[in-house]
Amino acid sequence: MQSVSVATTVRVGNHTLSAAEQAAGVPDREPFVDASGNPTDPQSVAIWLVAPTGTKRSFAYPTAGTTDSGTVTRQQVGRFYVDWTPNTPEDGLWCWYLVGSMTLGAGQTDQDVFYVRRPIAGP
Numbered sequence: 001m002q003s004v005s006v007a008t009t010v011r012v013g014n015h016t017l018s019a020a021e022q023a024a025g026v027p028d029r030e031p032f033v034d035a036s037g038n039p040t041d042p043q044s045v046a047i048w049l050v051a052p053t054g055t056k057r058s059f060a061y062p063t064a065g066t067t068d069s070g071t072v073t074r075q076q077v078g079r080f081y082v083d084w085t086p087n088t089p090e091d092g093l094w095c096w097y098l099v100g101s102m103t104l105g106a107g108q109t110d111q112d113v114f115y116v117r118r119p120i121a122g123p
Contacts, residue, residue, distance in 0.1 A: 012096040013047055013072070013081030014110055029110055031078030032100045039078030042100030047072050047082045052092030052116075057084075091118040 011021070014029035034040040045061040049069075058065075059082045061072035072080045086094065098110040 008116075009083050009085045010094075010114055010116075011081050011083050012049065012112070012114070013075075013079070013098055015075045015079050015081035027112070029079075031076075032080075032102075033078060034102075039076075040102070041074065041077055042102045044101045045072050045080045046097075046099045047080070048097045049082070049084055050095040050097075051086070051090050052094065053090070086116045089118070091116045 011018070014031060017026055017028060031039040032042050032045075047059045049057045049059075051057075057069040058067065059070050059072045060068045061074060061080055064071045070082070072082055074080055080098070080100075093113055093115055095113050096111060100109075
């Protein structure tokens, strides 16, 4: 599980992992694929972030709706992410969910957690 300090940006989704994410043990994510197993872009993608307090934030692709917190970024065919920076006092266990919807009715989902720790006060 990835662990970061408050005010550190976290990237969530099925993006290609950075070296830092790989070193932190973040599991590799598969891209969205078509029936033949080739990477493809769904018609819509949504990512939800759930704070330790239960507060939910949603992000959408290709455009955000009126209740969304922002848009999902398309990294490359089949790979999407959101960069999020938790603020104090949002330390604790966060959950995220990724959902893609395709014309054929088939979709893919993914989910994971990350831990946000509050900085330790100095003397």
